[in-house]
Amino acid sequence: MKRVFWLMSAVGLTIAQSSAAQSTYAAEEAYVASVPDVEIDIDSAINSLIASSNQNPRSNLLTQATTNYSSNFSSALSSVAAKLTSNSAPSIAAMQASRAALGRSIGRCALYVRRALQAAGYEFTPQPSAYQYANGTLAGAGFVKISNDNYQPQVGDVVVFNRTSKNPHGHIQIYDGNQWVSDFRQPNFSPYRQHNGYTVWRDARYIDASANTGTVLAMN
Template identity: 45%
Template sequence: MKQALLILSVLGMGIAQTSGAAITISQTNNTITNTSVASNYGSSKNIYSTSSGAYVSSNDEISQAISNLSAQAKQKENQLSSLNSRLYAEKQQQQVNKVPDSNSAPAIAAARASKVALSGSSGYCARYVRKALQSAGYEFTPNPSAYQYATRGTLEKAGFSKISNDMPTQVGDVIVYDRSSKRPHGHIQIFDGENWISDFRQNSISPYSGVYAYTTWRDSKYVDDASASDRNIHLAMNDK
């Protein structure tokens, strides 16, 4: 501890020093020498050493080390910026590739539902949406109640993935409303690109006047695998 205090004291003396001079401080088993090789501190080279081997770099070397660290930080910043640009470009391309065309299963199912939709509810939303999905080639065991298409894993087994309710809607997306005391069978509907269709063409996303919980489902082939892109970015960063 005493040796460290002595080194710090001499460092302070070196900073205040403005003329060429040599300072030697002696203590039991330790000698600290400060040699300044210039009269101008801005360009001086102060070297601090002790008989026990402790050494403090010159001001020039410290400045160079700081410059090197700054350059490395800037390089990492540029690498991160480049990788973020790649990630954005990949996601944009994925978004283009993930939109169903008119010949895709989601679009076919939605078109079928829209074509046979009634003007008002008949109470058979599960039947109408089920037939629309089956007409597009989705295979699953029918359920008597709409809510069961989510709770029994029917949509998942048919090739759908549950997505966030906040994601932008696209053609073929399916929404399943949970059952409630007033709606014991729940509700199921499919998006045709303009409207939500069940057994009838709805005016909005919700067929109810109140607020009910629901889940959103999308054909897994058209779900953006953001986690895969993030893994690629992580691996790329580790390679640098």
């Protein structure tokens, strides 16, 4: 009799424990059910950020260029840049410079190129010396510095020559599709017999598919 009573007690205890466990599980389910809303909000926020990033070409370009700028910058640039047309800012600047250029230099290259760029809609603070346009002015106007290696010019490209003791103001010029112009139509790329180096600048929003497909970002 005692054994039967013990067995019934054990069964009752088991049933009670099971009921308690089910109650606890139900309570936990009720609690968990209130949590997913927060998790869904987080997921939604992350998805929104990803979608926003995918819709932002400059963000994608920066990510791709940072990952492997030396080999992939050109293809990344091509994928987001608009086709260069006669109505594009680089073309307009080049045309204005070409029209204003003289037969020989009068030592006002910075003035002539600056006016051409401004006529095309580029905004920046005018600099008194040509070399100063490579110190942040062109970059602030939307240009990027590109590599000099295997360089082939594109309409609207701007080149800035470093200053020297003989030419303390340096030199600035723009490519019009046929030749380099500044305050005059230059017969050669460089207006000097000897120079102290130069940097090449391009409006990254536009690209001519027929020219300079191997251009990469210059990091120095």
